[in-house]
Structure formats: structure tokens, C-alpha cells
Amino acid sequence: MADIEKSELRKKLKADFVANGFDGLSYWQALENALCASLPRCDAKAITDTLSEKYVSVENTKKIPALQMIKVDGIHPTAAIYISLLQRVPQRIMLGKNRKIRFLTTTDRTLEYAKNMLSLQEIERVAMICLDERKRVVNAQYIAKGEESHASVSPSLITQIMTIYKPKYVIMAHNHICESLEPSHSDVSFTINTRKLIGRLGGELTDHIIVNKDDAISMASNTDFSFIFNQ
Template sequence: MADNEKTELREKLKADFIANGFDGLSDWQALENAINASLPRCDAKAITDTLREKYFSVENAKKVSALQMIKVDDIHPYAAIYISLLQKIPQRIMLGKNRKIRFLTTTEKMIEYATNMLSLQEVERIAMICLDERKRVINAQFIAKGEESYANASPSQITQIITIYKPKYVIMAHNHICESLEPSHSDVSFTINTRKLIGKLGVELLDHIIVNKSGALSMAQSTDFSFIFNR
């Protein structure tokens, strides 16, 4: 595309965005506008057309690493980095919210903390949150990253974290990519086994929170699963 054509397209995209706002754009139009505004020397339309052909949806494109886009799918490097940042920056912002949450003394705070860690993750991950005797957060980290709908954490890794941070309490949390928050059989087994494992080390499992993009479930507050946490 000639430079004058690129300029005309950029001006048209800008005018359409100003006139109609974000809500008036499709996902692909929004991405084209974003690439156009951030990478003015690139052919935003050509990049967007290539992405649509290869990944079919913006959500699929955001899941692909920048390195794969560049090396395998021949996407412009700056565009690949930009698309990767579209996912990483919101995740970082959500995680940053937890810096203001020091104590997890209520179920509501536990859910808020777990949601900030997990709600924007694109694959299933397991988080382990360690608390001291006052239920102050002393460590929170991801301990497993799985496929799109499955992750598993090893007992040795959990034991190692307990040994390092010496918490009084632990909260486990993981995300579901699907719409359901209902714990699976493996979720229930993992919770029971984790409670037994850390109990032998003198640590109490307070909750296992399941998060998806629309909400969260506390297993400790659930009628069907609260028995796991009752001593």
C-alpha cells in the first residue's frame, strides 16, 4: 500500500473511531485502529487481515506468543509485540491491585485477591497464597500453568513453598476457562489432598477459590464442599 493510501486509511479510521466510539467497532476494527495508532509506519489493515486469516478471532491471536507470531506466522515484529502486550498489560494491572490488599481476613477479600490474580489468565493456572498468623499475605505465586483447561501442581512444590515461607494459613486458587465454576472431581481431590499434605506441616487450608471471567466460587463457603475444610 502506498504511503498516501496509508495516510488516507489512518485518517478514515481515526474519523470513524471519533464519530462512533469503541462500542461501534468490531473486535477486528478495534485491533486495526489500535495497531494503526501505535504503529503508524505499519500497514495496519494488512496486519489485521493476516491475523484474521491465521487466528480467526482477536481472542485467539492474543493467546499466541510474540515469538511464534514473528518466527512461525511471519507477523511484523512490532505488531506481534503489541498484540502480546494487549493481554499482558491488563494482567499486570490486575495483579498490581493486590499490592493494596495486605490482609485476607474475610472470604470477600480472599475472592478479590484470587480474582485479581486469575480472572484474565488465558490458560488454567494454580495460585498458592501464604498467610501468617494474622492472615497477612506473606507470599502469593503461581505454582502451575497448564493447557487451556487443565493444570496440576506437585506436592513437592507445595511442600517447598511451605518450607520457605512458613505460613500459618494457605489459600489455593485456580481459574476455569469454561463458563462453569463448579469444581471438577480433580479439583475436589486436589483440595482434599492439599489439605492433608499441608496439615501434616502444621498449616491450615482456609479455602480453595475457583475463578472464571464472570465470577468466583469459594469452596469453603459452598454447602457441597465446606466439609473439606471443617476440622
């Protein structure tokens, strides 16, 4: 594409963004805008067209590491790194919100904390949140991740974390890649078994939060599953 054409395209993209805002753009248009603004020498339209043709959907693109994207013909290494960073910055921002949340004394606060950890994850991940006797967060970390929609948790890792941090209370949380927030049979079995394990180690599992990209539920606050936490 000639430099004059690139310049005209950039002007049009900027005008569309100013007129319609981010919500008025498709994902590919937003990505093209970002590439134009940050990498002025690249052919933003060619890159977004290539990505769209190869990976079809936004969700597919989000899962592609920079090293793999670089191997695609027409994708410059700088653009691949930029796109990869662009996908992950929102995750870091969400995690950063939890620095201001020191205590999880209410269900709403717990849901917020879990959503910040999990709502933007592209694969299923499991988080373990450890609280002291005042329900102050003493540790929160991911303890498992899956290839797509399933993650297996190691009981030995849970034991290790319990031994190190000695929490009074524990909250488990994981995300569903699908839209449903309904706990699966494996979710229920995992919750029951994990509560027993944590109890043997001197702690108490007080909730299991399930998150999708838009919302979250508390199993302890759900009448169908609250019995697990009252045994």
C-alpha cells in the same frame, strides 16, 4: 496500500473510535486502531486481516507468542512484539491491584485477590496464597500451569513453599477456561489432598477459589463443599 489510502483509513478508524468508544469496536477494529496509533508506518489493516484469517478468533490470537507471530508472512517483528505486549499489559494491571490488598480477612476480599491473579489468564493456572496469623499476605505465586484446561500441582513445590514462608493459613486458587465455575471431581480431590498435606506441614487450607473470566466462587463458602474445610 498507498500512503494516501493509509492516511484516510487512519482518519476513519480514529473517527469511529471517538464516535463509538472502545465498546463500539470489534476486537479486530480495536487492534487495528491500536496499531495505527502506535506504529504509523505499518499496514494495520493487512496485519489484522492476516491474523484474523490465520487464527480465526481473538482467543486464539492471545495465545500466540511474539516469536511465533513473527514467522507469519506479513507480520512485521515490531508489530508482533507490540501485539504480544498489548495482550499482556491488562494482566500486569490486574496483578498490580493486589499490591494494595494486604489482608484477606473476608471472602469478598479473597475473591477479589484471586480474580486479579487469574481472570485474564489464557491457560489454566494454579495459585497458592500464604497468610500469617493475622491473615496478612506473605506470599502469593503461581505454582502450576496447564497447556489448555488442566494444570498439575507438585506436592513437593507446596512443601517447599510451606517450608520457606511457614504460613498459618493457605488459600488455593485456580481458573477455569470454560465458563463454568462448578468444581470438578479433580478439583474436589485436589482440595481434600492439599488440605491434608498443608495440615501435616503445620498450616491450614482455609479456601479454594475458582475463577473464570467474569466471576469467582469460594468452595469454603459453598454448602456443597464447605465440609472439606471443617473436618
